[in-house]
Amino acid sequence: MNFSKKNHEHKNKNVIDVSKKVILSVAVIAALGLTSCKNETKKETETTTTEMSKDMAMTDLSFGVRGNCGMCKNTIEKAANGVEGVASANWDVDKKKIDVSFDDTKTDAMAIHKAIAASGYDTEKVAGDEEAYDGLPGCCKYDHEMMMNQSGEEKSDDHSNHDH
Numbered sequence: 001m002n003f004s005k006k007n008h009e010h011k012n013k014n015v016i017d018v019s020k021k022v023i024l025s026v027a028v029i030a031a032l033g034l035t036s037c038k039n040e041t042k043k044e045t046e047t048t049t050t051e052m053s054k055d056m057a058m059t060d061l062s063f064g065v066r067g068n069c070g071m072c073k074n075t076i077e078k079a080a081n082g083v084e085g086v087a088s089a090n091w092d093v094d095k096k097k098i099d100v101s102f103d104d105t106k107t108d109a110m111a112i113h114k115a116i117a118a119s120g121y122d123t124e125k126v127a128g129d130e131e132a133y134d135g136l137p138g139c140c141k142y143d144h145e146m147m148m149n150q151s152g153e154e155k156s157d158d159h160s161n162h163d164h
């Protein structure tokens with residue numbers, strides 16, 4: 001009995017010793033943690049900034065889109081801008097070409113081609129949706145044989161004159 005009591009006390013003492021040690025090491029770890037955290041926070045901030053600017057990087061893309069006039073321009077650009085991740089879209093009525101700037105983590109070139117085609121306009125890769133084309137105003141019923149993605153210089157006109 002006596003032995004077991006002693007043992008018990010010893011156990012208690014041990015428990016206290018252990019918890020003292022635990023508290024001490026927790027304090028040490030916390031102190032170390034605070035110091036290293038400060039350094040890590042700095043590093044993390046730098047990394048995050050780099051990653052963010054990577055995410056924000058825009059891809060520029062140009063491709064041919066058929067169309068006639070300013071109304072076409074509105075429809076085409078509205079369709080391209082409607083794609084999530086597209087930052088800007090500018091269709092050139094003379095060159096029959098669109099310049100698009102987009103976030104390639106959110107969308108891709110094909111999604112933009114498809115969105116424009118869905119609004120009724122032919123792109124280099126996707127034919128315009130026929131129903132949407134039928135719904136376009138008369139002035140916008142562009143020729144499906146129209147050249148697109150032209151340089152926009154006189155060169156192409158000279159060529160066609162030459163051929164005839």
Ligand SMILES: [Cu+2]
Nearest residue numbers: 069071072140
């Ligand atoms: Cu038009």
